[in-house]
Amino acid sequence: MIQKAKQGDMRITLEVWRQAGPGAPGAFETHEITANEHMSFLEMLDVLNQELVESGREPFAFDHDCREGICGSCSLTIDGQPHGPRERTTACQLHMRTYRNGDRIKIEPWRANAFPIVKDLITDRSAFDKIQQAGGYVSVNTGAAPDAHAIPVAKEKADLAFEAAACIGCGACVAACPNASAMLFTSAKVSQLTLLPQGEPERERRVLAMVDAMDDAGFGNCSNHYECEAACPKGISVENIARMNREYARATLIER
Amino acid sequence: MTIADSPTQSAKLDSKVPGGPMEDRWTNYKFDLKLVNPANRRKFDVIIVGTGLAGGSAAATLAEMGYNVKAFCIHDSPRRAHSIAAQGGINAAKNYKGDGDSVHRLFYDTVKGGDYRSRESNVHRLAEVSVDIIDQCVAQGVPFAREYGGLLDNRSFGGAQVSRTFYARGQTGQQLLLGAYGAMNRQIHAGKIEMHTRQEMVDLVVVNGVARGIITRNLKTGEYERHSAHTVLMCTGGYGNAFYLSTNAKNSNVTAAWRAHKRGAYFANPCYTQIHPTCIPRSGDYQSKLTLMSESLRNDGRVWVPLTKGDTRKATEIPEAERDYYLERKYPSFGNLVPRDVASRNAKTVCDEGRGVGPTGEAVYLDFADAIKRDGRSTIEARYGNLFEMYERITGDNPYEMPMRIYPAVHYTMGGLWVDYNLESTIPGLFVLGEANFSDHGANRLGASALMQGLADGYFVIPATIASHLAGRKLEEVTKDHPAFKEAEASARKRADDLMAIKGTRSVESMHRELGNLVWNYCGMERTAEGLKEGKRKIADLRSQFWTDVRVIGDQNTINQDLEKAGRVADFMEFAEVMMHDALVRDESCGGHFRAEHQTEEGEAKRDDEHFSHVTAWEFNGPDAVPTEHREQLTFEEVKLTTRSYK
Ligand SMILES: Cc1cc2nc3c(=O)[nH]c(=O)nc-3n(C[C@H](O)[C@H](O)[C@H](O)COP(=O)(O)OP(=O)(O)OC[C@H]3O[C@@H](n4cnc5c(N)ncnc54)[C@H](O)[C@@H]3O)c2cc1C
Ligand code: FES
Numbered sequence: 001m002i003q004k005a006k007q008g009d010m011r012i013t014l015e016v017w018r019q020a021g022p023g024a025p026g027a028f029e030t031h032e033i034t035a036n037e038h039m040s041f042l043e044m045l046d047v048l049n050q051e052l053v054e055s056g057r058e059p060f061a062f063d064h065d066c067r068e069g070i071c072g073s074c075s076l077t078i079d080g081q082p083h084g085p086r087e088r089t090t091a092c093q094l095h096m097r098t099y100r101n102g103d104r105i106k107i108e109p110w111r112a113n114a115f116p117i118v119k120d121l122i123t124d125r126s127a128f129d130k131i132q133q134a135g136g137y138v139s140v141n142t143g144a145a146p147d148a149h150a151i152p153v154a155k156e157k158a159d160l161a162f163e164a165a166a167c168i169g170c171g172a173c174v175a176a177c178p179n180a181s182a183m184l185f186t187s188a189k190v191s192q193l194t195l196l197p198q199g200e201p202e203r204e205r206r207v208l209a210m211v212d213a214m215d216d217a218g219f220g221n222c223s224n225h226y227e228c229e230a231a232c233p234k235g236i237s238v239e240n241i242a243r244m245n246r247e248y249a250r251a252t253l254i255e256r
Numbered sequence: 257m258t259i260a261d262s263p264t265q266s267a268k269l270d271s272k273v274p275g276g277p278m279e280d281r282w283t284n285y286k287f288d289l290k291l292v293n294p295a296n297r298r299k300f301d302v303i304i305v306g307t308g309l310a311g312g313s314a315a316a317t318l319a320e321m322g323y324n325v326k327a328f329c330i331h332d333s334p335r336r337a338h339s340i341a342a343q344g345g346i347n348a349a350k351n352y353k354g355d356g357d358s359v360h361r362l363f364y365d366t367v368k369g370g371d372y373r374s375r376e377s378n379v380h381r382l383a384e385v386s387v388d389i390i391d392q393c394v395a396q397g398v399p400f401a402r403e404y405g406g407l408l409d410n411r412s413f414g415g416a417q418v419s420r421t422f423y424a425r426g427q428t429g430q431q432l433l434l435g436a437y438g439a440m441n442r443q444i445h446a447g448k449i450e451m452h453t454r455q456e457m458v459d460l461v462v463v464n465g466v467a468r469g470i471i472t473r474n475l476k477t478g479e480y481e482r483h484s485a486h487t488v489l490m491c492t493g494g495y496g497n498a499f500y501l502s503t504n505a506k507n508s509n510v511t512a513a514w515r516a517h518k519r520g521a522y523f524a525n526p527c528y529t530q531i532h533p534t535c536i537p538r539s540g541d542y543q544s545k546l547t548l549m550s551e552s553l554r555n556d557g558r559v560w561v562p563l564t565k566g567d568t569r570k571a572t573e574i575p576e577a578e579r580d581y582y583l584e585r586k587y588p589s590f591g592n593l594v595p596r597d598v599a600s601r602n603a604k605t606v607c608d609e610g611r612g613v614g615p616t617g618e619a620v621y622l623d624f625a626d627a628i629k630r631d632g633r634s635t636i637e638a639r640y641g642n643l644f645e646m647y648e649r650i651t652g653d654n655p656y657e658m659p660m661r662i663y664p665a666v667h668y669t670m671g672g673l674w675v676d677y678n679l680e681s682t683i684p685g686l687f688v689l690g691e692a693n694f695s696d697h698g699a700n701r702l703g704a705s706a707l708m709q710g711l712a713d714g715y716f717v718i719p720a721t722i723a724s725h726l727a728g729r730k731l732e733e734v735t736k737d738h739p740a741f742k743e744a745e746a747s748a749r750k751r752a753d754d755l756m757a758i759k760g761t762r763s764v765e766s767m768h769r770e771l772g773n774l775v776w777n778y779c780g781m782e783r784t785a786e787g788l789k790e791g792k793r794k795i796a797d798l799r800s801q802f803w804t805d806v807r808v809i810g811d812q813n814t815i816n817q818d819l820e821k822a823g824r825v826a827d828f829m830e831f832a833e834v835m836m837h838d839a840l841v842r843d844e845s846c847g848g849h850f851r852a853e854h855q856t857e858e859g860e861a862k863r864d865d866e867h868f869s870h871v872t873a874w875e876f877n878g879p880d881a882v883p884t885e886h887r888e889q890l891t892f893e894e895v896k897l898t899t900r901s902y903k
Contacts, residue, residue: 006540020814021814036540036542038539038540039540039542040544040650042544043542043543043544046542046544046765047542049765050763050765050766052809053763053764053765053807053809053818054761054762054763054807056807056809057809058809058810059809059810059817059818061815061816061817063332064506065331065336065338065505065506065507066336066338066340066341066505066506067505067506067544067545067547068341068547068548068646069646069649070340070341070427070430071331071335071336071337071338071340071341071505072335072336072340073331073332073336086649088645089649093646093649093650095649095650095652097652118476118815119814119815122815124332125332125333126332126333126453128333129333129334129335129441129451129453132437132438132441133441133442133444133445134445135445136438136441137396137397137438137439137441137442138395138396138397138438139442140392140395140396141317141320142313142316142317142320142392142439142715142716142719143388143392143715143716144395145388145391145392145394145395146391146395147391148350148390148391148393148394148395148408149352149407149408152402152405152406152407153402153406154402154406155402155403155404155406158399158400158401158402158406159399159402161397161399162399162401162424162425162431165399165424165431165434166425166427166430168340168430169333169335169336192397192399193397196397196399198394198395198396198397199397
């Protein structure tokens, strides 16, 4: 395809992981494309995919949806870093102005035992749902709630709870962790509900159940590397892990 | 007035709206509904397609009540539904601010905001249950913003003069959806919800006139599955992606709704689409979606363009006297907080006058300098920090120092499958919730009202009204071997086979883009009869080109995103024609539907209540045939129809 060079255009060499299905062998494939500095990273992949389709070859499968950093679908390891080089930025919010003409970029899926590869760049992250199902909620039936102002919540606590609740469930923390641990993810939910009075009645049960589910799902242990916090696009703090550890110890004393 | 264009009530569209005083209707109606005995609920299987706010809240609540729920979504987890992206907030008539809000005021604002094209009784019910939604969400642990005293904070939104919007920083949709997701998870854990992720509904199964199941394609394996139930709830979201570029998530689609439409569910008011005034302008042809900047920004940001055409100075170098704060000038009482349709159209007008800014001239400024001066940077950061960050990431500009550049973009679709007061479509047993139905917003939705509606439908309305079907009708046993299942599965398979067999030259993506351009140009912010006729013709041509020249790559028995997309774009192509047809037939302006032929001298939308005070619902007659028009006459008992004024 002959196209006039536009301002901000750049030639990029991509190495992209290709894998036909779960358990199939995978390998990197090399492609050259013209991107533009205003493109998002995923728009650059769109360009590649469209070129592949038009030349009769299979496009790369990758998860994405909101393209604004909130749904947690996109899950690319870019040059070894989950979501790429920019701090607190999902792959879909990364823009090509981060790169220069002639750059080489390596793109692969999350690598973690608990997240098996489904195809190309897509992994199965349902283990995260299992952790949440074990106890990531307040057991209140619809219609049974008291007036929202019945229980005031200190602003500082509400803000901290919000910051923990801002997790988008993308799995970058697991992908970044040398042990593929899900501590940051699990502790974010535990923290949110521990900090709020609404979570109090199930405090012990929740943390025990969620930690058990996390272990059952095959995630590794936390050995305090804190790569998770650095990779988290939402800046979820490792203080949540410390809080969960305290909660877990406390609950073990009370319940077991 | 000729007989042909006089509004008539179609017999097929019985709204089932109860009588009596407006404020008692919902209460009395619920009392009169038959109940399903708790012990019998476990005998009923309920299919819920879509687990965003509407579907997630319905699934959790119905499971709590004892029904057997089978829920489906195209995502890998219910937590990723498009609802997650809602930023600004959710309305409720709590009157926590003591600023004179009430159920009646929220009801009134919503009917007026919708430009008098919604059903009063539905809107009143929505306003009533709004307060229960907030209670429910707080009890679930949704971390709404609070004041120092520990009570909930509120902000104002467009189209209202009271503060009734509850929010969780700029991530309200996320927090509400995670609340509903948690409630669902509890029921999944309890075995009351069977959750099927990465499954796409590709057809509805209708047995003896009643919706009794769905056909899905497992997006991981490509297998087709049959699922039967006593009722089907569709909560599959809106159709904004018919425009290709919109603020909707990329996977949002019309497919489930369209396939139900083809099986007999009427499609109501498809031409009512909302163009949101504050989005980041497009930057190039490769643009894959547009990003919304929450409308809450208009609380503190001031919208302006240079007074004179072709002023290319930097925003900060243009002196106060040479700026036109056109919303404040034209609408002194609502100022920057006019409803979305008004704000969007005005942005288009000033850009058409040549006063637009930025490299494309298709943008206006949204300026926070005054707010930062008044409240301090840290206050503004606390309110909008994440939005400013998002803006900076995408554009490379810092909004604390330079005004944002914004332009309208497609955002929400008020039209949807027609439903009665029970939320039941024209196919008995098929209920439609959330953005997928047409019910409550008339011709224009007010900000922070979609989250409210989705959760109202799921948490509070359907749990009551579903009994009208389950307890009110005799439902025979139906198994998955029924010929209707076989036929539906075969037709779904054939559609996929047909798409794969075309082996043309054009990518699905490029054809979707082309479709989007047509819809935007002919059926966007401004519509004309001539344009709509031409648009319809062009879409028909594009559709036939699609079916001869599209190229779908890969296998069917694995993840094949190209095939998924092809199916959805094929449906958008058929749908877009009906949308334009609807826009053509609605020969008036109202809310987001602006027909250039019908405007006041000041350029505001001019309604024609005498001829168009009705819902238009379309019946499918085949992809190449003109659909049959049905009308539901709207009557207004509480709210007096006036020309909307925000001056
Ligand atoms: C950027 C943005 C910001 C917004 N901000 C606000 C706001 O501040 N306040 C407000 O009130 N509203 C806001 N809205 C509108 C609001 O978010 C939506 O209208 C609302 O969330 C829709 O919810 P829903 O449950 O109806 O559909 P969705 O959340 O779209 O859910 C659809 C579900 O259906 C599933 N699905 C779709 N098709 C199929 C199929 N064929 N088979 C199986 N499953 C399928 C999907 O997987 C998903 O689970 C915003 C919208 C956008 C785009
Ligand atoms: S696509 Fe939603 S977070 Fe990236």
